[in-house]
Amino acid sequence: MLPASLTVNYEPHPINVDSPIPKLSWKLESGESAQYQTAYRIQAATEPSLLSLEQPDLWDSGRIDSSESIHVPYGGSKLISGQRCFWRVRVWDKLDRPSAWSDVGYWAMGLLERSAWGGEWIGRVISPEEAYPSVTYLRKSFATDRPIRQATVYASALGLYRLRLNGEPVGGDRFAPGWTDYHTRTQYQAYDITSMLAEGDNTIGVLLGTGWYAGTVGMMGRRVYGTSPQLLVQLNVEYTDGSRHSIVTDGSWRLNTGAIVYSDIIKGEKQDTRLEPQGWDRPGFHEEGWAEAHTFEFYDGLLVAQQEPPIQVVEALSPVSVHAAGANRWVYDLGQNIAGWTRLRVAGAEGQVVTVRHAEMLNADGTLYTANLRKAIQDDIFILRGEEVEWLEPEFTYHGFRYVEVEGLPDALPADHLLGQAAYSANRKAGDFETSNPEINRLYANIVWGQKGNFFSVPTDCPQRDERLGWTGDAQVFVRTATYNQNVAAFFHKYMQDVIDAQREDGAFPDTAPDANWSEFKKVSSANWHAPDNAGWGDAGIIIPWTIYMMYGDKEILTKHYDAMKRWIDYCKGTSDGLIRPDYANHADWLSIRADTPKEVLATQYFAYSTRLFAEIAKVVGREEDAEAYGELFRQITQAFLNRFMNPEGIIHGDTQTVYAMALYFEMLPTEWRGKVINRLKELIRANDNHLSTGFLGVGCLLPALTEYGESELAYTLLHQETFPSWLYSVRHGATTIWERWDGWTEEGGFQSPSMNSFNHYSLGSVGEWMFRYAAGIEADPASPGFKHIKLRPCPGGKLSYVKASYESLYGRIESHWRVGPEGFALEVLIPPNTTAMVVLPAPANRTDGDGLEPGETTYRVGSGRYAFEC
Structure with a gap:
């Protein structure tokens, strides 16, 4: 070993x-x-x-x-x-x-103390009259005169920066330093540049943009955090003779503007490549006309090392087709909805304008469907230098799109001259899922692509319209699915810090994190669904840490945020009436279909669920008194819920699929009530012609609740459903990501209201959790989390003849591959070293891998290795 x-x-x-x-x-x-x-x-x-x-x-x-x-x-x-x-x-x-x-x-180690930073925050003072300011170019030349042992550059910004050294980009990171609540903290990055430094003259070049700090953030407008982007850089050089030297940002740096006329995350980018100062990021450049950098007061927030993986261009897609859309206008289909931008290789005359537009869907006439963008502008404009073939791409904006329209070129570009740059937080792949049904495989691919396109420093809701916010409710319903698809431990450690930074003093957790002044914006909004503590959204502060602990066995996220989680439960209790959460104007079961779950029912259910999880958390971290007290509070909440909302026939107030699925999944029901509740849930599904009616919150509970209580065939029926509303309805109509709404587009009605109609919105993709946990049967054990002990209980059913899944846990690869045929059911599993597993079969089974154990068992306890069973 x-x-x-x-x-x-x-x-x-x-x-x-x-x-x-x-x-x-x-x-x-x-x-x-x-x-x-x-x-x-x-x-x-x-x-x-x-x-x-x-x-x-x-x-x-x-x-x-x-x-x-x-x-x-x-x-x-x-x-x-x-x-x-x-x-x-x-x-x-x-x-x-x-x-x-x-x-x-x-x-x-990073720079652990503020005193380890020797530089100043520098940049250009932006006038309030500059609606969309130019990107700032900064440079600093320096010399090294001895052989270098090690060189590391540390950089941060209030805004976005892109670092260059001697004419080459440093690292492949984009949108650094990432999005945080800049009122509280900003992140810094570190890069090993030893091999990039020359003995002699060197030059650091930096592009500095507005980003989330001073650009447009969602619907809240511009300059949410500040007006002028600022940069902090420190290059530490250690020579082979043991001496050290640092180059830091200060007033000796020079700045100017250049080709990037404006760049805004929501409003797109414009470049005039004729204005690019050639060689500005190399030694020997003449700085005539370049101004001294302005030095700002030192940032008084926390300066922390980047915790989540960086945003990078992880995949590049070539178009699968192209068609003319008018004079000098060409529309390219990438075949996949992505988040990112387009990179073009073009040649043209000096001053020629090339406009690149982006959209997720096409209108019936083949033009771009952009009505759902609201105030976002997904256009990038390039004015050509005209001297040679140019590669063009934006620097500090991104879009959500499958289709690209290029205007200003007389002919369509060859396929290898237009690339869709898919950019997202570079979380490592963890899972694979495949079945005998190609449409379900496409559904799983859509779930993964929805995650990739929306995990962009924070888990955003969509990458195209004027929103792109870190909605807490969306994140918590999807977090378990996310952990199976990618290793998102560090990503959610960082996001939970965003959630804590946005927690109110009274304990209420936010709708969005970073908050980005959303709490202030919604006070003046005309919408009636804004509340200070939305059920299912605020509960992310409990559910996400518990899920990360379960999947990665990392107790730190529980101990670090324990007090904040406790404040949330106490807040919910203090604002309830007899342990019933009030009928606030909250988001409820967002975008459910013809089923209105009463808000006070849903809010009380989430109050109970979070309290139950918090009692478990208290037990894990050794807070036994809290574990007992909050366990008792959970029992009291469930009793209050039963007294208020359930009648003797087992009907829960509201009588929607969601109220029953949640009551079952959240373990709120005494044994004697469960049969009635599952029967009523079945009746509602059958009465709806075997279709679901759940929204963002209910959908994640529906199939697990059915399967846990013996109705796996009905769960498979819902999974296989192809007519509206269903997961496969969008698949059958060409979806390559998860839609925000079940009715985002229908045969009868066409596009839904453009005021809220994203075609890349991962929440309804939370069915991915069920695919891994139930269909494939790969489940973590709360008593031995992080897959130290594995529960492997595959659930065959529906029209599937096989399911093949794998998951890369922190201990190693787990595999579950079952198939059903004329001979019966067969299962192959792989268990990584240093773990154990309990394999539960759907019927008495024989081991077929030659181990010699007693045949005919339904449960086998095994150590690491590869095993096979038949029954």
């Missing part, structure tokens, strides 16, 4: 760790079955050579008798800003045999 795949705080080689005690993890590789770790030993040093010499100068844990291989806390010498740490691990297996040492991993 060999340890491999070393990570620190979820990342393989992070170089801006600012937690004082990093969390170390590794996976185990072994060809033997039922293998597990009985002990480990970690060594850490300031140089890899010291590890080879068995002289670790930072930490030698010695042998630790433990099976833990994830989130092991660093226990060595105190770490300082910028310090590099090299580490390795060895383990002992089930027979107490030691492994070889792992390959050496490393991490580097």
